[in-house]
Amino acid sequence: MFMFLKELANLGAPSGFEDSVRNFLKEHAVADEIYTDSIGNLICHKKGAGKKVMVAAHMDEVGLLITGITDSGYLKFNALGGIETAVLCSKKVYIGEKKIPGIISAKAVHLQTSDEMSTPLKFKNMYIDIGASNRSEAEKKVSLGDAAVFDGEYTPFGNNLVKSKALDDRVGCAILLELMKETYDSDMYFVFTVQEEIGTRGAKVASYNIKPDIALVIEGTTCSDVYGSMEHNQVTRLGDGAVLTAMDRAAISNREYFNFIVEIAKENNIKLQIKKTIMGGTDAGAIVTSGTGVKTAVLAAPCRYIHSPVSVMNLSDYESLKELSKLVCKNIERSGL
Amino acid sequence: MTAAQYLKMLDEKLGVSGNEKDIQELIKKLFSQFCDTVEIDGIGNVIGRRKGTNNTAPSIMIEAHMDELGLMVSRITDKGSLNFITIGGFDPKVLPGTEVTVHGKEKLFGVIGAKPPHLVNDRSKASKIGELCVDIGYSKEETEKLVSVGDMITINTNYTELSNKIVAARCIDDRGGLAAILRTLEILKDEKIENEIICVATVQEELGLRGARVAASHIMPGCAIAIDVCHGESDDVRDDAFPCGNGPVVTVGPNLHTKFTKMMLNQAKKNSIDIQLEACSGDTGTDAWEIQTAACGVPTALISIPVRYMHSNYEVASTDDIEATAKIIAFTIKELKDGECLCF
Numbered sequence: 287m288f289m290f291l292k293e294l295a296n297l298g299a300p301s302g303f304e305d306s307v308r309n310f311l312k313e314h315a316v317a318d319e320i321y322t323d324s325i326g327n328l329i330c331h332k333k334g335a336g337k338k339v340m341v342a343a344h345m346d347e348v349g350l351l352i353t354g355i356t357d358s359g360y361l362k363f364n365a366l367g368g369i370e371t372a373v374l375c376s377k378k379v380y381i382g383e384k385k386i387p388g389i390i391s392a393k394a395v396h397l398q399t400s401d402e403m404s405t406p407l408k409f410k411n412m413y414i415d416i417g418a419s420n421r422s423e424a425e426k427k428v429s430l431g432d433a434a435v436f437d438g439e440y441t442p443f444g445n446n447l448v449k450s451k452a453l454d455d456r457v458g459c460a461i462l463l464e465l466m467k468e469t470y471d472s473d474m475y476f477v478f479t480v481q482e483e484i485g486t487r488g489a490k491v492a493s494y495n496i497k498p499d500i501a502l503v504i505e506g507t508t509c510s511d512v513y514g515s516m517e518h519n520q521v522t523r524l525g526d527g528a529v530l531t532a533m534d535r536a537a538i539s540n541r542e543y544f545n546f547i548v549e550i551a552k553e554n555n556i557k558l559q560i561k562k563t564i565m566g567g568t569d570a571g572a573i574v575t576s577g578t579g580v581k582t583a584v585l586a587a588p589c590r591y592i593h594s595p596v597s598v599m600n601l602s603d604y605e606s607l608k609e610l611s612k613l614v615c616k617n618i619e620r621s622g623l
Numbered sequence: 624m625t626a627a628q629y630l631k632m633l634d635e636k637l638g639v640s641g642n643e644k645d646i647q648e649l650i651k652k653l654f655s656q657f658c659d660t661v662e663i664d665g666i667g668n669v670i671g672r673r674k675g676t677n678n679t680a681p682s683i684m685i686e687a688h689m690d691e692l693g694l695m696v697s698r699i700t701d702k703g704s705l706n707f708i709t710i711g712g713f714d715p716k717v718l719p720g721t722e723v724t725v726h727g728k729e730k731l732f733g734v735i736g737a738k739p740p741h742l743v744n745d746r747s748k749a750s751k752i753g754e755l756c757v758d759i760g761y762s763k764e765e766t767e768k769l770v771s772v773g774d775m776i777t778i779n780t781n782y783t784e785l786s787n788k789i790v791a792a793r794c795i796d797d798r799g800g801l802a803a804i805l806r807t808l809e810i811l812k813d814e815k816i817e818n819e820i821i822c823v824a825t826v827q828e829e830l831g832l833r834g835a836r837v838a839a840s841h842i843m844p845g846c847a848i849a850i851d852v853c854h855g856e857s858d859d860v861r862d863d864a865f866p867c868g869n870g871p872v873v874t875v876g877p878n879l880h881t882k883f884t885k886m887m888l889n890q891a892k893k894n895s896i897d898i899q900l901e902a903c904s905g906d907t908g909t910d911a912w913e914i915q916t917a918a919c920g921v922p923t924a925l926i927s928i929p930v931r932y933m934h935s936n937y938e939v940a941s942t943d944d945i946e947a948t949a950k951i952i953a954f955t956i957k958e959l960k961d962g963e964c965l966c967f
Contacts, residue, residue: 360858372750373720373737376936378783378791387783389791393859394933395714406749407716413858415931415939417785419868437781438722443732444760449722512736513700513756590758594720596734598758 288448288601290314291440291460295450298380298435300349300366301484307345311459311478316466327492328478330462336472336619340498340580341465341611342489342569343458343505344482347451348593350434352381352414359418361388361428364409367483373594375407379414382432388414436595446601447524453589453597454506455482461504461608468612471619472500482569486536489569493576500543500623501582503570504611506599507531507561509588521565522588524600527557528607531584533564536571540581546621547583550613557606561586581623585611624809626945627790629653629802631782634792639693639775640710640829643667646689650801650824657808658822667826668838673808677817681845681962684821684921685807685952686835686910687800688828688851691793692934694757694776696725703766704756705733707776711829715752717935722779725759727770732779733759778936788868788943795938797828799928799945800850806949811956818845818959828910835910839917846883846922846965848952849911853901855931855940865929868941870897871948872927878907878915880922886964887924890954896947901927922965926951 299307308328312320317330328345348369354362361381365371374390381388392412393402402411414434418424436451443449450456462476475496479488493501511523522529530547532539551558574582587607590598624632638646647669654661654671661671669689675682692711699705705725709715719737724730736758737750757776759766780793792798804822811820821844825834828851839847853872854864865872873891875884891898906912911925926948931939958964 356858370737376717389937391932417789447760513702513704591736
């Protein structure tokens with residue numbers, strides 16, 4: 287039932303290196319035309335007589351980019367996307383196409399000064415150890431500009447939860463694959479975008495080319511219903527259903543569209559929560575301002591510890607998100623948008 | 624078996640200080656292949672004895688600790704997640720984003736999450752242990768049925784070959800030492816040795832060398848070699864550290880017996896085994912410190928395997944250094960004979 291999600295989440299595809307996910311999606315997509323554009327977005331067109339609707343999910347995940355190799359054979363790196371540096375140290379990564387294993391490392395605790403002990407690690411304090419004894423040995427395995435992804439398999443646990451390094455946004459990719467199997471009155475473009483995590487770059491190009499009337503972005507979104515966070519800080523909550531964004535840093539939802547989605551959820555008894563803060567941004571920011579402007583909404587699944595190797599989602603939220611997205615797409619012609 | 628194969632096998636077993644049962648069973652089995660008798664003493668040390676051919680020759684104890692760092696549940700939060708304390712000297716900075724196993728009524732998968740950035744009050748301060756928790760994906764009520772305060776939490780890692788000889792594993796400290804003992808026994812398997820060899824895997828080193836104190840006191844060996852790890856050199860660690868792959872580190876100083884150590888160094892030289900030397904003016908922070916003054920005193924030597932990122936999720940070392948450690952100890956044992964080198 288969650289096969290697509292599991293397989294997609296286990297693939298490694300940081301921003302700019304989306305090939306493995308794109309290939310998987312190409313293989314499983316069901317549409318009248320399937321093509322890629324100049325930046326690498328995968329566009330699956332299901333023809334229909336109605337409005338032009340773009341449903342988007344991004345293929346890329348957060349990762350690391352190798353930016354240097356030291357004389358002693360260690361790799362320096364920077365973030366591809368908004369990674370929380372606190373989660374990096376002492377984690378295993380795989381680097382480049384050859385999937386070279388490496389450990390993100392820093393000075394052992396015994397050797398740190400008391401200042402170092404109490405200060406969060408920055409990129410400059412860490413390096414990746416690939417077991418090379420010098421620069422030339424390291425250069426045989428890794429090149430500058432290679433990307434690294436976190437180790438870690440898709441793992442079900444607890445009460446209907448899953449853990450993965452890349453729920454954001456393989457959740458969206460998996461749902462789009464399922465939505466494609468349905469029939470619609472609208473002219474549907476299912477778009478898998480690149481480079482969302484480094485500034486919604488793929489979505490900008492895709493929406494310019496497609497010129498949709500209406501867009502729906504399917505995402506994984508931040509969730510902080512954890513120990514130590516006050517009620518009002520809990521952006522979303524695991525298990526409370528799909529998340530509808532009223533506004534974030536990049537976009538504000540069209541009000542009619544927003545109300546239409548709330549109504550659909552109510553009519554069909556689908557659990558829906560409204561995102562409680564205006565943090566973050568998604569492909570919607572790029573789409574909403576493209577061409578002459580596009581009515582856009584964001585639906586998401588809440589993910590704890592997002593942008594870390596261990597993001598966590600409730601599968602019931604995934605189900606709510608899938609059902610609601612499907613019904614929104616099927617009923618969009620009667621929305622009056 | 625190679626040193627790497629032993630290390631992998633030992634790393635796959637768990638043994639948080641005070642809860643060494645899992646690793647203890649494996650070591651008992653492995654020691655039995657080479658020893659005449661294997662026993663477990665009152666505190667949990669595994670002691671294997673291989674008889675010598677001359678019962679007036681001094682016995683030699685070769686020792687490494689089998690315990691490792693871990694975490695322990697200290698509280699179930701209102702969200703069902705788990706606060707924890709550390710067993711041994713963990714660096715809290717390596718824990719966010721880590722996968723763990725909670726050893727409750729059953730083995731439970733969990734993650735140590737990081738708070739989202741907008742909820743962190745002071746971003747200039749690293750998280751402290753008390754601010755972290757393990758998320759096992761259950762509500763408070765569900766968690767209470769599965770987990771109790773005091774349950775053990777271990778870090779999930781996979782033994783990883785980084786290159787030909789360099790490996791990353793959860794606790795090379797001190798499974799690397801145990802791998803060296805097993806290789807020593809294997810090398811000496813068909814050799815006639817005058818001295819009784821007593822191989823000891825100790826408990827609770829990380830909590831203050833407790834197992835070694837007990838073991839040395841009741842065994843009262845003629846001499847002892849402790850095997851532990853020392854800091855490996857890396858880009859930002861040059862002082863008090865040794866490159867991995869350049870050979871094990873032999874320590875000299877008042878904690879160690881001068882003549883015995885010299886004999887060991889000579890054996891390394893004679894057999895062209897690379898070693899590195901470390902001078903230590905007092906407490907070596909290893910089991911050697913307790914063994915030296917146990918009972919009526921034990922002439923003790925210390926040999927260490929350089930390990931990078933000690934006490935983190937992934938420690939990194941060279942398996943060549945483990946093999947070289949075993950070789951030096953084997954040559955030393957062969958040379959020990961009547962123990963002339965133990966006299967002053």
